[in-house]
Amino acid sequence: MAETVERAIVRRRDGITVIDMPSNIDIRSEAALDTAYSEVSPKGAILLNFSGTEYINSSGIALIVGLLARARKQSRPVGAYGLSDHYREIFEVTRLADFMGLYGDEQAAIAGKR
Amino acid sequence: MTWARSLRRVVGLGTPTAKDVDVQRAAATARRQATERPPIDIAPNDPLLAYLAQSRGAVSLDELELDSAAVQSLRARGSRLIVPLISQGELIGLLELGPRLSDQEYSREDRRLLDKLAGQAAPAVRVAQLVREQEVEVRARERLEQEMRVAQLIQQQFLPKRVPELAGWQIAAFYRAAREVGGDFYDFIELPNRQVALVIGDVTGHGVPAALVMATTRSILRSDAPRLVSPAAVLARANELLHGDIPPNMFVTCLYAVLEPATGKLVYANAGHDLPYVRGNHGVRELRATGMPLGLMADMTYEEKETILDAGEGLLLHSDGIAEAHDPDRVMFGFPRMRDLVGRVEAGQPLIDELLNDLGRFTGAAWEQEDDITLVTLVRSAGVPEVRVLDEFELPSVSGNERQAMERVATTIREVDLSGRRLERLKTAVAEATMNAIEHGNQARAELPVRLEVSTRNGQVVVRITDLGGGRDIPEATTPDLEAKLAGLQKPRGWGLFLIKNMVDDVRVTSDERHHTVELVMQLGGGNDGRDR
Numbered sequence: 161m162a163e164t165v166e167r168a169i170v171r172r173r174d175g176i177t178v179i180d181m182p183s184n185i186d187i188r189s190e191a192a193l194d195t196a197y198s199e200v201s202p203k204g205a206i207l208l209n210f211s212g213t214e215y216i217n218s219s220g221i222a223l224i225v226g227l228l229a230r231a232r233k234q235s236r237p238v239g240a241y242g243l244s245d246h247y248r249e250i251f252e253v254t255r256l257a258d259f260m261g262l263y264g265d266e267q268a269a270i271a272g273k274r
Numbered sequence: 275m276t277w278a279r280s281l282r283r284v285v286g287l288g289t290p291t292a293k294d295v296d297v298q299r300a301a302a303t304a305r306r307q308a309t310e311r312p313p314i315d316i317a318p319n320d321p322l323l324a325y326l327a328q329s330r331g332a333v334s335l336d337e338l339e340l341d342s343a344a345v346q347s348l349r350a351r352g353s354r355l356i357v358p359l360i361s362q363g364e365l366i367g368l369l370e371l372g373p374r375l376s377d378q379e380y381s382r383e384d385r386r387l388l389d390k391l392a393g394q395a396a397p398a399v400r401v402a403q404l405v406r407e408q409e410v411e412v413r414a415r416e417r418l419e420q421e422m423r424v425a426q427l428i429q430q431q432f433l434p435k436r437v438p439e440l441a442g443w444q445i446a447a448f449y450r451a452a453r454e455v456g457g458d459f460y461d462f463i464e465l466p467n468r469q470v471a472l473v474i475g476d477v478t479g480h481g482v483p484a485a486l487v488m489a490t491t492r493s494i495l496r497s498d499a500p501r502l503v504s505p506a507a508v509l510a511r512a513n514e515l516l517h518g519d520i521p522p523n524m525f526v527t528c529l530y531a532v533l534e535p536a537t538g539k540l541v542y543a544n545a546g547h548d549l550p551y552v553r554g555n556h557g558v559r560e561l562r563a564t565g566m567p568l569g570l571m572a573d574m575t576y577e578e579k580e581t582i583l584d585a586g587e588g589l590l591l592h593s594d595g596i597a598e599a600h601d602p603d604r605v606m607f608g609f610p611r612m613r614d615l616v617g618r619v620e621a622g623q624p625l626i627d628e629l630l631n632d633l634g635r636f637t638g639a640a641w642e643q644e645d646d647i648t649l650v651t652l653v654r655s656a657g658v659p660e661v662r663v664l665d666e667f668e669l670p671s672v673s674g675n676e677r678q679a680m681e682r683v684a685t686t687i688r689e690v691d692l693s694g695r696r697l698e699r700l701k702t703a704v705a706e707a708t709m710n711a712i713e714h715g716n717q718a719r720a721e722l723p724v725r726l727e728v729s730t731r732n733g734q735v736v737v738r739i740t741d742l743g744g745g746r747d748i749p750e751a752t753t754p755d756l757e758a759k760l761a762g763l764q765k766p767r768g769w770g771l772f773l774i775k776n777m778v779d780d781v782r783v784t785s786d787e788r789h790h791t792v793e794l795v796m797q798l799g800g801g802n803d804g805r806d807r
Binding site for chain 2: 184186187188215217218219221222223225226228229232233244245246249250253254255256258259
């Protein structure tokens with residue numbers, strides 16, 4: 161397995177912050193997600209793009225929970241898209257889905273968070 | 275009994291009288307002057323014994339006209355007079371006297387004195403003899419009992435403490451030593467690929483020698499079994515090692531079989547041991563394979579055969595302790611009676627119980643067990659789950675290796691009927707459980723392996739993940755409080771066990787002193803694929 165730490169890329173689309181999540185989200189993604197969150201614009205909705213994500217484990221879930229907690233503290237809505245059926249199920253089982261809107265693709269997500 | 279010794283015994287008995295004082299003086303002189311002589315052996319059929327038993331007192335050897343070797347020996351060493359020691363009508367010894375110190379002949383008065391002396395000495399000598407006989411007997415008995423204890427200890431040490439647990443099989447074993455412990459043994463040896471070796475044997479003889487040879491044989495079999503597997507090869511090797519190493523008059527009979535529990539295949543070889551019985555679905559059959567007992571001759575080869583134990587069929591391995599037991603009329607229990615029982619009673623514990631009951635009825639209550647009794651029986655449950663191991667591997671406890679485990683299990687599972695979504699769930703559970711094993715069980719110490727086994731059984735796929743974190747309490751999987759975590763009241767972590775529990779159909783956790791094992795179970799085929807399991 162590649163030991164390089166994957167980055168999370170922050171970009172904006174239609175005035176909304178999008179974080180392209182790493183392909184692996186586990187304990188080693190902590191710094192990448194911290195950095196990404198520090199780069200997001202100070203307000204407005206945040207979209208998490210999981211299209212390129214292949215693997216999320218329980219440590220990854222914890223990082224997403226942490227990220228969601230920070231956003232909620234700032235009263236910023238969070239949405240997610242691009243999750244595989246399996247991880248969509250995990251977001252439901254963990255009830256993350258109750259606290260962030262899940263969308264099929266970026267277009268739908270942007271429309272939803274606008 | 276020599277003269278001097280007999281006198282020593284008599285001196286000091288009772289209150290001394292004038293005559294006793296004479297005796298004491300004589301004894302003192304005798305002790306000073308007479309050299310102690312070795313006792314002579316008198317053959318039981320020597321006519322002297324019959325003569326003395328009839329005589330009434332001292333007998334002069336010069337006057338004896340007997341064709342007796344004893345008389346000749348006595349004369350040859352200068353004896354003049356012998357006085358029989360009679361106790362309760364039984365000749366128990368004699369006083370033997372050389373020439374008088376004065377060189378005069380023994381007078382009538384001397385003889386009277388000697389007769390009286392003999393009359394007093396005889397009971398004391400008899401008591402001394404009895405005490406000595408008893409001492410010898412006690413010592414012999416103690417030695418024998420000590421030896422039996424040692425033999426029993428060796429035997430107990432080397433017999434299995436429990437029978438193996440094999441899914442779909444019931445195994446039972448019975449061993450009871452005879453009073454004089456024989457050399458029976460049995461064993462179960464775990465082999466690679468989930469095979470199990472079944473061993474039963476009997477060393478000739480009893481006691482410590484038999485127990486030691488038994489222990490040696492067991493060790494040889496145990497050390498060679500996993501490497502060789504083939505029963506014929508294991509027995510040939512054991513024969514080679516035992517031959518020349520055990521006393522020439524000893525040998526070991528041994529039946530060695532390898533069972534593949536998943537299929538019921540039994541491969542066996544026999545070194546002259548009693549034939550095992552199979553309680554088949556279509557009657558009783560014997561498992562025959564030729565071979566000489568172990569340790570008798572060098573360079574032996576052993577026939578290897580195989581059979582299948584189908585569902586519902588059973589097997590009995592036995593030593594000759596039952597078949598060669600006798601009833602009060604010395605009639606032998608016999609193999610036909612045993613075979614008949616195997617046909618009538620279900621194998622497993624019921625067969626052991628019935629064999630012992632029947633033996634009890636046959637021999638009667640007063641029977642003392644003649645030889646060790648050893649019984650090993652197994653029965654394959656009807657319609658048992660067939661366990662098929664698809665993959666087994668180990669990984670070093672390095673964080674990140676859970677991905678490797680997950681991918682390898684996923685590849686292995688391609689050949690079974692597990693749908694896409696459920697396969698993904700299992701993959702997540704495998705990764706989480708492996709991560710726990712690496713980080714918690716093995717404390718991320720790379721040198722400690724995490725062991726994974728993927729198998730199918732009874733329409734399920736089972737992934738077993740074992741670490742070396744046994745002997746610790748395992749936390750229960752609880753539902754994390756997401757609200758509290760989002761509000762910053764709890765740490766965001768703690769999803770592992772929850773995920774595992776929610777991803778698979780069943781989770782079984784077991785641990786012992788050393789190991790901790792998580793079993794992840796998924797139903798194959800028609801399992802519920804929905805989200806609300």
